[in-house]
Amino acid sequence: MSKKDETLRGVLDSDEKNAHWGTIGVALIVGLITLFVFIFVWRKGRVSRRGICLVGLCESGKTLIFSQLIYKKAVESFTSMKENVGVLDIANKGALKLIDIPGHERVRQRFFDSYKNTARGIVFVLDSFSLNKDIRDVAEYLYTILSDPVVSSNRPQVLILCNKQDHPLAKGPQVIQSVLEKEMNVLRNTQTNQLEAVAEGGNRKSFYLGQEGKNFEFADIRSLRVEFAASSAHTEDLESLKKWLQSVA
Numbered sequence: 001m002s003k004k005d006e007t008l009r010g011v012l013d014s015d016e017k018n019a020h021w022g023t024i025g026v027a028l029i030v031g032l033i034t035l036f037v038f039i040f041v042w043r044k045g046r047v048s049r050r051g052i053c054l055v056g057l058c059e060s061g062k063t064l065i066f067s068q069l070i071y072k073k074a075v076e077s078f079t080s081m082k083e084n085v086g087v088l089d090i091a092n093k094g095a096l097k098l099i100d101i102p103g104h105e106r107v108r109q110r111f112f113d114s115y116k117n118t119a120r121g122i123v124f125v126l127d128s129f130s131l132n133k134d135i136r137d138v139a140e141y142l143y144t145i146l147s148d149p150v151v152s153s154n155r156p157q158v159l160i161l162c163n164k165q166d167h168p169l170a171k172g173p174q175v176i177q178s179v180l181e182k183e184m185n186v187l188r189n190t191q192t193n194q195l196e197a198v199a200e201g202g203n204r205k206s207f208y209l210g211q212e213g214k215n216f217e218f219a220d221i222r223s224l225r226v227e228f229a230a231s232s233a234h235t236e237d238l239e240s241l242k243k244w245l246q247s248v249a
């Protein structure tokens with residue numbers, strides 16, 4: 001090989017190297033842009049979700065809670081086959097959109113489906129007095145909501161609100177938590193198929209809630225933070241709900 005050839009080879013090599021680094025550079029830039037776009041969209045999704053869904057069985061007190069938060073008083077003229085939507089101003093944190101989702105079994109899934117994407121938080125309201133009688137229905141509805149794929153991926157904060165504490169025979173939040181955990185455990189073990197049938201459409205995929213190989217506990221749901229609180233809409237005691245809303249907003 002002559003000296004001239006060697007020089008030429010050297011020039012070609014360095015051209016190849018430059019092209020190589022060029023490709024890596026472009027790939028890096030594209031990768032970074034994709035990452036930034038992803039983070040932007042993800043953050044925007046989280047920041048722009050301002051909905052708080054009030055869910056729970058019929059007669060648990062959702063509409064009374066809704067009207068006390070929005071109108072600061074009880075309003076009787078609500079039909080419970082339609083959702084109620086109102087704006088809640090939270091000091092220093094901006095507005096939240098409160099949605100009272102009707103509890104009737106036939107319509108609740110449809111309403112929840114149309115609002116769950118906007119949910120920053122979910123308040124599951126239950127009647128602390130009639131829980132024993134309704135435990136199966138309450139646990140099924142709660143299970144359906146907590147194992148919803150959109151809920152698992154958006155990770156709204158969840159509050160289980162033990163309402164009607166003014167009733168002399170009402171159970172407290174700690175007792176209710178353990179009663180619910182037992183029932184959710186039974187459901188998880190034996191009723192997965194039935195749950196899927198209850199969900200509208202029938203072929204809805206639900207996630208395994210909690211940890212496999214041990215009894216169900218709310219603390220084991222890795223994607224969700226589930227808290228418990230007590231209230232009495234009847235005596236206008238909604239302090240712990242208001243505190244929770246303040247922290248979520």
Ligand SMILES: Nc1nc2c(ncn2[C@@H]2O[C@H](COP(=O)(O)OP(=O)(O)O)[C@@H](O)[C@H]2O)c(=O)[nH]1
Binds near residue numbers: 057060080231233234
């Ligand atoms: N004692 C008592 N009754 C309540 C309480 N909250 C709601 N109620 C009553 O329970 C019934 C059902 O309430 P409502 O808000 O319509 O329930 P929803 O079906 O979940 O919207 C109404 O008669 C309410 O006055 C509460 O904290 N204590």
Ligand SMILES: [Mg+2]
Binds near residue numbers: 062064079080102103
């Ligand atoms: Mg109602």
